[in-house]
Amino acid sequence: MTRVIILDYGLGNLRSVKKGLEKAGAEAQISSDLDVMASADGVVLPGVGAFSEGMEKLEKMKSALYEYVKDRPVLGICLGMQMLLDVGEEYGVHEGLKLVPGAVRHFPVNDSFKIPHMGWNNIEITQKSPLFEGIENQSYVYFVHSYYADTKPQYTLTKTDYICPFASSIRNKNAYGTQFHPEKSGTTGLKILENFINLL
Amino acid sequence: MTLTKRIIPCLDIKDGRVVKGTNFLGLRDAGDPVELAARYNEQGADEVVFLDITASKENRSALIDVIRRAADELFLPLTVGGGVSSVDDMHSLLRAGADKVSINTSGIKNPDLIRQGAEKFGNQCIVSAIDVRRNDNLSDDVTIISMPDGSECWYEVVIYGGSKQTGIDAVLWAKEAERLGCGEILLTSMETDGVKEGFDIPITSKIASEVKIPVIASGGVGKLEHFYDGFVYGHADACLAASVFHFGEMTVGDVKKYLADRGVPVRI
Numbered sequence: 505m506t507r508v509i510i511l512d513y514g515l516g517n518l519r520s521v522k523k524g525l526e527k528a529g530a531e532a533q534i535s536s537d538l539d540v541m542a543s544a545d546g547v548v549l550p551g552v553g554a555f556s557e558g559m560e561k562l563e564k565m566k567s568a569l570y571e572y573v574k575d576r577p578v579l580g581i582c583l584g585m586q587m588l589l590d591v592g593e594e595y596g597v598h599e600g601l602k603l604v605p606g607a608v609r610h611f612p613v614n615d616s617f618k619i620p621h622m623g624w625n626n627i628e629i630t631q632k633s634p635l636f637e638g639i640e641n642q643s644y645v646y647f648v649h650s651y652y653a654d655t656k657p658q659y660t661l662t663k664t665d666y667i668c669p670f671a672s673s674i675r676n677k678n679a680y681g682t683q684f685h686p687e688k689s690g691t692t693g694l695k696i697l698e699n700f701i702n703l704l
Numbered sequence: 705m706t707l708t709k710r711i712i713p714c715l716d717i718k719d720g721r722v723v724k725g726t727n728f729l730g731l732r733d734a735g736d737p738v739e740l741a742a743r744y745n746e747q748g749a750d751e752v753v754f755l756d757i758t759a760s761k762e763n764r765s766a767l768i769d770v771i772r773r774a775a776d777e778l779f780l781p782l783t784v785g786g787g788v789s790s791v792d793d794m795h796s797l798l799r800a801g802a803d804k805v806s807i808n809t810s811g812i813k814n815p816d817l818i819r820q821g822a823e824k825f826g827n828q829c830i831v832s833a834i835d836v837r838r839n840d841n842l843s844d845d846v847t848i849i850s851m852p853d854g855s856e857c858w859y860e861v862v863i864y865g866g867s868k869q870t871g872i873d874a875v876l877w878a879k880e881a882e883r884l885g886c887g888e889i890l891l892t893s894m895e896t897d898g899v900k901e902g903f904d905i906p907i908t909s910k911i912a913s914e915v916k917i918p919v920i921a922s923g924g925v926g927k928l929e930h931f932y933d934g935f936v937y938g939h940a941d942a943c944l945a946a947s948v949f950h951f952g953e954m955t956v957g958d959v960k961k962y963l964a965d966r967g968v969p970v971r972i
Contacts, residue, residue: 519801520775520782527779552798554826583826595823618918618941620828620887624750624971625707644708644971646750646781648803648828650887666707688781688803690745 505531506704509544511569512536513561521550521581524687528697530704538568545704547572551582551685555592555608555651558583559600566601573603577678579700582649585674585681594651603679606655611667619667620650627662627672627684635661635673635680635699643692645684647672653683708971709935709963710750710942711956712920713949715740717786718758720766724898724947734950738773744949745778747956750971752778753890753944755806755833756786757865768800775801785833785890789814794821798829806831806890809863812870812877815884822885831920832881833890835862836874836907847875849906859893859907866894878911889915890944892922898947900926908938920944928954928962935968 508530510521518534525532525548532548533540541547547569551558562569572578580588589600592608600608611619624644629636652670664672664683673682680700686693715722715737722734734740741752754774756767764787771784784797785806794805805825811818811832821830836859842848846858859874878889891911893904903921912919918941921934925945934943948954960970 519772519799520779520803523776523801524779552803552825552829554823557824594826613916615916618916620917621707622828622888622918623707623710623941647707648781648887650827685781685803687779690779694779 506545506701507531507533508546508548508701508704509541510534510548510550511541511565513558513565518550520687521548524694524697525701528694528701530701536565538565541568541572546576546700547578549578549580549584549587551580551584551586553583555583555586555594556596556598558587559592559598562587562601569601573678575678577680577700577703578603580679580681581687582683582685585683586651586653588674588679588681589653589655592651604655604659604674604676604681606653606659606671606674608651609654610651614667617667620648621666622648625664625666627664629661630657630663631661633661633675634703635675635696637699639692639695645672645686645689645692647684649683653681706969708750708969711931711959711970712751712753712942712944713740713744713749713956714753714755714922714944714946716946717754717756717767717770720770722950723757724950734947737770738777740950741774742777744956745780748960748972749780749956751781751783751942753783753785753806756784758786768796771797771800771802783831785831790817791820791824794825798825804829804831804888806833807886808833808835811881812861812863812872815880818881818884818886822887826887827885828887830886831888831890832878832886833892834874834878834881835866835892835894836860837862837866837869837894846873847910849910851906862894874907875910875914878915882915882917886917888918888920890920890922893924896924897922899924900947902926902930903934903938903940903943905933905938908934908940912939912941918942928959931959931963932966932968935963
């Protein structure tokens with residue numbers, strides 16, 4: 505069975521990610537052990553929390569993660585996705601993992617929109633990718649975030665519009681990321697997790 | 705592409721069971737939380753809220769167990785609140801499977817808790833639950849709300865499950881909670897809670913217009929049209945209900961169909 509490690513860097517909702525991956529057919533394990541990670545088929549970088557705190561906690565795992573992503577896929581979810589980018593602008597400017605070119609920016613303030621962008625919104629598939637195999641265009645997925653990925657179209661897999669169009673999922677080589685929470689997006693989300701597992 | 709309006713069943717939990725009362729009193733047993741949550745998941749609920757109204761330290765483990773069991777079956781967002789009084793409390797709920805934590809009484813007593821939680825877990829993780837009650841004793845430093853019948857009043861924040869007045873203006877507190885970093889406001893009016901005559905539109909729409917974060921209207925649903933009113937007149941981003949769902953008077957699907965037919969964007 506495909507073994508996926510959910511990287512435990514001290515933040516985030518790890519349990520639901522684990523349950524989602526299991527439901528989608530993987531053997532999932534929460535771990536902060538870098539040897540355990542090195543032996544896994546895939547890694548999920550989960551995601552609830554603040555950018556600076558996440559990067560700080562991830563600091564000592566960074567080099568192992570870089571080594572890992574050379575030949576195996578990583579899926580960042582929400583904050584986990586944001587940290588894949590070059591730089592984040594939450595509570596100051598902080599360096600990200602730089603696995604996907606781009607920046608994490610706060611939504612522009614607009615009186616007719618609430619921030620965070622919280623709830624179910626559509627994804628427009630802008631690039632064919634195994635991660636979205638069998639996913640209907642404009643499917644609803646669950647978002648909770650105040651910051652968004654600002655990246656180029658070649659790294660964008662899906663686009664969502666809220667205040668401004670933004671990359672709701674990204675990819676550069678083995679680094680995949682979704683701004684939304686697949687583990688919280690019902691059957692659509694479980695299918696995306698299953699697709700990730702099938703990549704491994 | 706549109707962000708849809710959310711329908712959120714709320715499960716008040718006491719000693720591991722779902723309960724429901726009127727104006728915060730007269731509790732009735734309404735079933736097993738995990739069973740109910742799974743049913744709402746099937747019905748297409750956009751989110752589920754668990755509010756632990758036991759809130760005593762001894763029964764904390766029962767709540768954690770409920771969250772864990774629910775998180776195993778639910779692949780949708782889960783907010784948990786009740787008795788959250790420290791960053792450690794938040795962490796343990798998130799660990800068990802909650803996506804967001806709601807802070808009520810302890811946020812009033814220690815507003816810095818909202819800021820600490822937001823900094824540690826992100827703004828979107830912290831829900832400020834505000835219970836309010838109408839107060840007719842007007843003064844200069846309160847936010848005057850004009851009621852449909854022409855009367856004027858203000859809304860006061862109440863804590864400890866509605867049993868204690870605070871003298872705090874609800875509108876000002878909502879803005880302060882936003883400033884401190886909460887990502888959402890869960891507004892429950894004691895005037896309407898459990899009465900089934902609709903949400904408290906005057907205070908809901910006032911707070912929704914004063915803050916830039918989403919507002920969840922809570923307390924008072926009895927009919928389908930009350931959801932419509934909550935979104936259209938209360939300007940709520942989400943509507944929360946309990947007994948109408950628990951006692952099978954309507955399903956989440958019924959509500960969504962009703963709203964979709966009337967042009968309110970919902971996820972179906």
